[in-house]
Amino acid sequence: MVLDNTLAAIQPGAFTLRFGTAYYDGSKWFAEVGGNLLSARWADPTQAVQGAKIMVGIVNEGRGQSSAYVLSGFSDQPRPSSGQITAVGVDELLFAGDDGGIYATKRFIGPTSDYALGNPVQLIWTMGYPTVLGVIAALATPPPAAPPAPPPVVAAGTEVLTATASDTFGVGGWGRWAGGGEKVYSGTYGGYTLTGSFFYGAPRPALAGKTITAIRFRVPQRLTVGNYNSGATIHLYAHTSGARPGGDVARVAGPFDIAVSAGQPPAWVTIPIGNAAFAGIAAALVNGGGISFAGDPYTGWTSRLTDPLAGQLELDWSA
Incomplete structure (x- = not known):
């Protein structure tokens, strides 16, 4: 026989590979190779199916003894890993594999009622026979990403106004009293009436449409x-100019009176919302106006050139 000749030709300890089929005689599995039923060892785990194609390794162990080893099953093409149900029977499923072939199987997980025409299914193969593991769940399309949250609406804040100029008006114009230098004087002295002002430039867009809730001024x-060397009461007004005008400023709101001490250092004062002059002062400042000192007694104050924070304003606002 051909196989006998093959075995005889194998040198001791040598190995040859043959193709065959699995055969079960009712009590034991054999490897059928070239018409011969060989008792064989089977790779673990090998789940044999009657007639399945198998690869058999044959080793000559010497002294005329040969052993057969079933290494695995094989097929001419790779088995499909998934398919689509084409029919559902009482105890059988038919499916089209993803390789284009049509297959039938009585091996499936769950009852046949779990499967319907067109279901995509996952497959596993054992020695050439398919088992349907179940229906492949459709991949859910992730929802579109939520748009970014709008920036929070700022409902309140504080706008800081730093003086862009300070000066005294009197004796025929701006900056002619006591050597100029943007110092601020007010009151009457030697028959001359003096007024001093702080200017803050153009209106602030951040304050448009806002409600002013508090005003703080740095004296x-x-x-x-x-x-x-004596305490005094000074008088603050709001004026309408963003910079020095040709003449004195137009004072439109005030006075807001504050008590100052002898030789007083820089100090913050608050114009509360309940003060009678508050609304007019707030409106003037929002529209680009400034603060003016006017009226007796005669007093003088450091310029913004000496102290950059002289006359600074803080306006609390709400939307």
Whole structure:
């Protein structure tokens, strides 16, 4: 026989590979190779199916003894890993594999009622026979990403106004009193009436449409003029100019009176919302106006050139 000749030709310890089929005689599995039923060892785990194609390794162990080893099943093409149900029987499923072939199987997980025409299914193969593992769940399309949250609406805040100029008007114009230098004077001295002002430039867009809820003003260092060794009450007004006008400023709201001490250092004062002059002062400042000192007693105050924070304003607002 051909196989006998093959075995005889194998040198001791040598190995040859043959193709055959699995055969079960009712009590034991054999490897059928070239018409011969060989008792064989089977690779573990090998789940044999009657008639399945198998690869058999044959080793000559010497002294005329040969052993057969079933290495695995094989097929001419790879088995499909998935398919689509084409029919559902009482105990059998038919499916089209993803390789284009049509197959039938009585091996499936769950009852046949779990399967319907067109279901995509996952497959596993054992020695050439398919088992349907179940229906492949459709991949859910992820929902579109939520748009970014809009920026929070700022409902309140504080706008800081730093003086762009300070000066005194009197004796025929701006900056002619006591050597100029943007110092601020107010009151009457030697028959001359003086007024001093702080200017803040153009209107602030951030304040448009807002409600002003508090105003704080930084009174500068008091100068050693007039009765500087005594306390005094000074008078603050709002004016309408963003910069020095040709003449004195137009004071439109006030006065807001504050008490100052002898030689007072820079100090913050609050114009509360309940003050009678508050609404007019707030409106003037929002529209680009500034703060003016006017009226007796005669006092002098550091310029913004000496102290950049002289006359600074803080306006609290709400939307």
